[in-house]
Amino acid sequence: MADDINSPVPGVTPKAAYHHGDLRAQLVAAVRDLVETYGPDGFSVSEAARRAGVSSAAPYKHFRDRHEILRGVVSEAMDRLFAGMEAAAAAYPVGSLEAMAAVGQAYVDFAKGEPGVFRLVFGLTEGHENAPDLLAKGESCFGVVVQAVAACLDLPLGDRDVQRRAYMLWSFVHGHSFLHIDMKTRVTTAEIDDWDYLMTISRAILARPARP
Amino acid sequence: MADDINSPVPGVTPKAAYHHGDLRAQLVAAVRDLVETYGPDGFSVSEAARRAGVSSAAPYKHFRDRHEILRGVVSEAMDRLFAGMEAAAAAYPVGSLEAMAAVGQAYVDFAKGEPGVFRLVFGLTEGHENAPDLLAKGESCFGVVVQAVAACLDLPLGDRDVQRRAYMLWSFVHGHSFLHIDMKTRVTTAEIDDWDYLMTISRAILARPARP
DNA sequence: GCGCGAATGTCAGCAATCCTCACATTTCAC
DNA sequence: GTGAAATGTGAGGATTGCTGACATTCGCGC
Structure with a gap:
């Protein structure tokens, strides 16, 4: 992942520190800002190159x-x-309801903090499905949720019920994040206190409803 | 399908059938297909015009x-x-758990049926926030959910708790839809039976968790 | 019928974009 | 040092969004 170290140490990071200094990382940063400011489609390679101070053809040497x-x-x-989800979980006792809610809160915070990037991450358009590294990172994030839920229920990670409830929490949080940043039902979402909401959700998910 | 395409531009509505025949509606249909096929950003006015058999400048007479x-x-x-959500709700007894789940199912079905359009509807990028008609339609859809939940709880529509639980259902369904079509956590979502899932969710939402 | 204005279309063209090519320069490995 | 690879530049083709000027057709009052 991040080979964004612009150190002259040879052998560790053979790339990313030649002419310009660390164009690759700088381009990514520029694009992140652009996406955050103008939305996922308001970005252009030319503008990113302009911001990095290179010609419009330079990016194609890296991407x-x-x-x-x-x-x-x-x-x-x-x-x-x-990282945010893990840190949030670690801030509360293992197996606590709060830890579960905190993981969701970190997710929502991320979405609210950088909605443009969040939309990009999860509203992918093309070429992302075939990226196994991104899939793996998504699974890692899901793993944090699974871990929190499993700890609450005191069940193994692979348990089918744990997976199912973890997915419930994720869909919940995912939907809430999107609805919020897209400002659908602005009246409703505006008056929602996230933490209270997430605690309620977590409780509802952990409760064992009567199966028919 | 002489649909009275809602026009944000006043005074244009009753026409749209001069030279070409019904270019406006045909363009919208072409764009819908393009969005569905190539994704929300894989669409171009030129291509839509090409499919409609007109010059690339013609669309700008209508939009x-x-x-x-x-x-x-x-x-x-x-x-x-x-329409789909309302029909789904009407297919089950008023106040039944099934009616509630069916509304969610209609939502998920729409997302699965035309994921590109669904992404476009809810992953809006720009210029949509200021469209009051779209906001109103979103509220109408939410209203169907509210109605189903209110009937289940036997409470008035405006009840705060009803609104809250309806929003829960919506975030759930919204998140599930997006996670599914974006193929995040494909393993998990693939093995989920929607109806069973939605019934479980509905039950969990209606259950009154112990408030602290 | 007829003429006029508005609605609807075409064509040409500008600026911006994505991406490729040929070429210059710098750095690394030896 | 020297050669190869990496990294940059500039020019340019293709496509696109959108804007003018112009042509055509429709609806409507006479």
Whole structure:
């Protein structure tokens, strides 16, 4: 993932520090800003190159096409999302309801903090399905949820019920994030206190409803 | 299908059948197909015009810019979504758990049936926030959910708890839809039976968790 | 019928974009 | 040092969004 170290140490990071200094990372950063400011489609390779101070052809020495740059942004963003979710879980006792809600809260916070990037990460358009590294990072994030749920229920990670409830939490949080940043039903979402909402959700998910 | 395509531009509605025949509607249909096939960003006005058999400048006699065409597609799609949700609710007894789940199922079906359009409707990029008609249609769809939940709980529509639980169902269904069509966690979502899932969710939402 | 204005279409063209090519320059490995 | 690879530049083709000027057709009052 991040070979964004612009150190002159040879052998560790053979690339990304030649002429310009670390164009690759700088392009990704520029694109991230552009996406955040103008939305996922308000981005252009030319503008990113302009911001990095290079010609409009330079990016193509580092990325095959525009989609690959976006994939770079997504990859970096998912690392941050994963870190945020893990940190949130670690802030509460293992197996506590709060830990479960906190994981969701981290997710929502990310979406609210950088809605443009969030939309890019999860509203992918093309070329992303075949990226196994992104899939893996998504599964890692899901793993954090699974872990929190499994701890609450005191069941193994692979348990089918754990997986199912973890997925419930994820869809919930995912939907809430999108509805919020897309400002659908603005009246409703505006008056929602996230933490209270997430605690309620977590409780509802953990409760064992009567199966027919 | 002489649909009275809702026009944000006043004074244009009753026409749309001069030279070409019904270019406006045909353009919207072409764009819908393009969006569905190539994704929300794989669409171009030129291609739509080409498919409609007109010059690349003709669309601009009917739409101010490309975003307005997309808005037309979104508007038409939301009408269909609304109709589907209402029909689903009407297929079960008022106040039944099944009616509630069916509304969610209609939502998920729409997302699965035309994922590209669904992404366009809810993953809006620009110029949509200011469209009051689209906002209103979104609220109408939410209203169907509210109605189903209110009937289940036997409470008035405006009840705060009803609104809250309806929003829960919506976030759930919304998140599930997106996770499915984006093929995140493909393993997990692939093995989920929607109806069973939605019934479980509905039950969990209706259950009154112990408030702290 | 007829003529006029508005609605609807075409064509040409500008600016921006994505991406490729040929070429220049810098760095690394030896 | 030297050669190869990596990294940059500039020019340019193809496509696109959108805007003019112009041509055509429709609806409507006479």
